[in-house]
Amino acid sequence: xxxxxxxPVTLSDVAAVAGVSLSTASKALNGxxxxxxxxxxxxxxxxxxxxxxxxxxxxxxxxxxxxxxxxLAHRATSxxxxxxxxxxxxxxxxxERAALVYDGDRLDRNRVGESVRQLSARRIDGVLIVGDxxxxxxxxxxxxxxxxxxxxxxxxxxxxxxxxxxxxLDAGVLATRHLVGLGRTRIAHITAMYESIAVRxxxxxxxxxxxxxxxxxxxxxxxxxxxxxxGARAIGDLxxxxxxxxxxxxxxxxxxxxxxxxxxxxxxxxPDDIALVGVDNWEGVILDQGTRRLTSIDLHLxxxxxxxxxxLLDGVxxxxxxxxxxxxxxxxxxxx
Amino acid sequence: xxxxxxxPVTLSDVAAVAGVSLSTASKALNGxxxxxxxxxxxxxxxxxxxxxxxxxxxxxxxxxxxxxxxxLAHRATSxxxxxxxxxxxxxxxxxERAALVYDGDRLDRNRVGESVRQLSARRIDGVLIVGDxxxxxxxxxxxxxxxxxxxxxxxxxxxxxxxxxxxxLDAGVLATRHLVGLGRTRIAHITAMYESIAVRxxxxxxxxxxxxxxxxxxxxxxxxxxxxxxGARAIGDLxxxxxxxxxxxxxxxxxxxxxxxxxxxxxxxxPDDIALVGVDNWEGVILDQGTRRLTSIDLHLxxxxxxxxxxLLDGVxxxxxxxxxxxxxxxxxxxx
Numbered sequence: 001x002x003x004x005x006x007x008p009v010t011l012s013d014v015a016a017v018a019g020v021s022l023s024t025a026s027k028a029l030n031g032x033x034x035x036x037x038x039x040x041x042x043x044x045x046x047x048x049x050x051x052x053x054x055x056x057x058x059x060x061x062x063x064x065x066x067x068x069x070x071x072l073a074h075r076a077t078s079x080x081x082x083x084x085x086x087x088x089x090x091x092x093x094x095x096e097r098a099a100l101v102y103d104g105d106r107l108d109r110n111r112v113g114e115s116v117r118q119l120s121a122r123r124i125d126g127v128l129i130v131g132d133x134x135x136x137x138x139x140x141x142x143x144x145x146x147x148x149x150x151x152x153x154x155x156x157x158x159x160x161x162x163x164x165x166x167x168x169l170d171a172g173v174l175a176t177r178h179l180v181g182l183g184r185t186r187i188a189h190i191t192a193m194y195e196s197i198a199v200r201x202x203x204x205x206x207x208x209x210x211x212x213x214x215x216x217x218x219x220x221x222x223x224x225x226x227x228x229x230x231g232a233r234a235i236g237d238l239x240x241x242x243x244x245x246x247x248x249x250x251x252x253x254x255x256x257x258x259x260x261x262x263x264x265x266x267x268x269x270x271p272d273d274i275a276l277v278g279v280d281n282w283e284g285v286i287l288d289q290g291t292r293r294l295t296s297i298d299l300h301l302x303x304x305x306x307x308x309x310x311x312l313l314d315g316v317x318x319x320x321x322x323x324x325x326x327x328x329x330x331x332x333x334x335x336x
Numbered sequence: 337x338x339x340x341x342x343x344p345v346t347l348s349d350v351a352a353v354a355g356v357s358l359s360t361a362s363k364a365l366n367g368x369x370x371x372x373x374x375x376x377x378x379x380x381x382x383x384x385x386x387x388x389x390x391x392x393x394x395x396x397x398x399x400x401x402x403x404x405x406x407x408l409a410h411r412a413t414s415x416x417x418x419x420x421x422x423x424x425x426x427x428x429x430x431x432e433r434a435a436l437v438y439d440g441d442r443l444d445r446n447r448v449g450e451s452v453r454q455l456s457a458r459r460i461d462g463v464l465i466v467g468d469x470x471x472x473x474x475x476x477x478x479x480x481x482x483x484x485x486x487x488x489x490x491x492x493x494x495x496x497x498x499x500x501x502x503x504x505l506d507a508g509v510l511a512t513r514h515l516v517g518l519g520r521t522r523i524a525h526i527t528a529m530y531e532s533i534a535v536r537x538x539x540x541x542x543x544x545x546x547x548x549x550x551x552x553x554x555x556x557x558x559x560x561x562x563x564x565x566x567g568a569r570a571i572g573d574l575x576x577x578x579x580x581x582x583x584x585x586x587x588x589x590x591x592x593x594x595x596x597x598x599x600x601x602x603x604x605x606x607p608d609d610i611a612l613v614g615v616d617n618w619e620g621v622i623l624d625q626g627t628r629r630l631t632s633i634d635l636h637l638x639x640x641x642x643x644x645x646x647x648l649l650d651g652v653x654x655x656x657x658x659x660x661x662x663x664x665x666x667x668x669x670x671x672x
Binding site (some may be wrong): 051062067071073079082083085086089090092093094096097098099100101102103117122261265285301 | 386403404407409415418419421422425426428429430432433434435436437439453454458506597601622
């Protein structure tokens, strides 16, 4: 853009270049059949050469569509909601839709009604509800809108709602398969509180792979919190009881980092003596540079936002939870 | 919302309730003076009682304004751009504006022209450009738009551009004042590469406070990278040369965590023997629970996004860089 401030090309410009009246140009570009083929070709050629873009606002008004999607972000300040929300607004932009984003306060304070009225006044084309990843099913808001509604990173109490979610079961499966694939047979699991559905799904995936591989879990699953502190404490107990453990599937990366710190301090070689896998690909989020230490499972939260937008705009006829496939990101804790 | 799916109240509803024609209702609500005061009052009363919201899309079209702001997100996937971008879209939503967000690929690939044309066709009310916090001044895009342009988290090569930035100088000042306020006099600085403007600004703030407090820096500033690895390496050298150091200002939280790990392993008490301050309030970003360990400087990146939006919508007449005041968040590494 070295040409300075561009005045948008208007239909009048096109008409002038094509040597026709404004109304003829309008008819031709709106597909009227009452224009001769020659004239139409001349007008279309002028529009192409001038890079004519019809006024999107006028088109929106004519079509009754705003090309705007309402986004209700529940607790948008939650760290893990960030990539979902950003994945959503970027996909909307890539598809030439604007996002009208209301923050979670309105949901928390049961002020959804106000958001619904505002969004209805905007004649939005659809509504995307972005959750905070907590496992409680949220109340369905679908009936509150005339426009289609899709949910990202939250499940609702209505089985007909279309909800895009991370696949925590498959996260456990992938992590454990990865460790088994390294030839480890003595594998333990350190994770967060049993009350979390994500915790239980990851654990189920872990145990399914062990069972299908003919392996027995080393010790019981150790339930605590999502913190480094818990990882550091749990690995101490695990090593005291099972010094021959060969691999640990950690419920998230924070737990894994706590485990890793203790192993390093004790001079236990990672991955030679003990291999480690976490969940969240946290280093992928925070690393601008430096070497990846931890092998982790990436839940592809940003893609959950993107797929939700695609489903909303494409009007897919799916219902119920849709699980986003995770993937293994290999770091030094299992790398060769 | 227990009332099910609401049909938006229309102007016809208002006219019917007020017992006037559609055109009279329209004139009254559009401020025409050719309606009697009594009739106007009756129509306004009906509109209020029905909670009538004029069709925002039709209003937009009539006013020539889209109530949509274009957001060009340069490298939006950068971790530190996330809070800026989310702060911006939430503030836009709070002010009833939609965001049309284009991702950084278009900037990277010099395809800004395409974004400009798309945004012009939308008749957007303004443009917010969200940078990636890197210190290189980006090329000004202001002249490419008819609408007002504001920059968040990036500076441009045009001194007339309005740019909202973190205050890295004040970050150094606050961190060092905090350490001096604890009574520490032997203070060192471990930070990232000298080439970074943020590094040099934070260092300048550090040295200004030392000078004004009559203190001398312990050893030279140690320049490395933004990583834990660098923090762990640098603290080893620092302790070897200056075992009597009492406090360390770390250029960011990753460096501080690297330092903290080494101090803990060596049994050096934090903060009793050595107090630590980082920058970024990283634990504020990642912590859903658990105890805050690190004292840090919060640069308030989300507020940078929010203030940029306010400036854009309010049409403030400022030019040049505007610095967001940071604040100290006290954790265990300086806490009492």
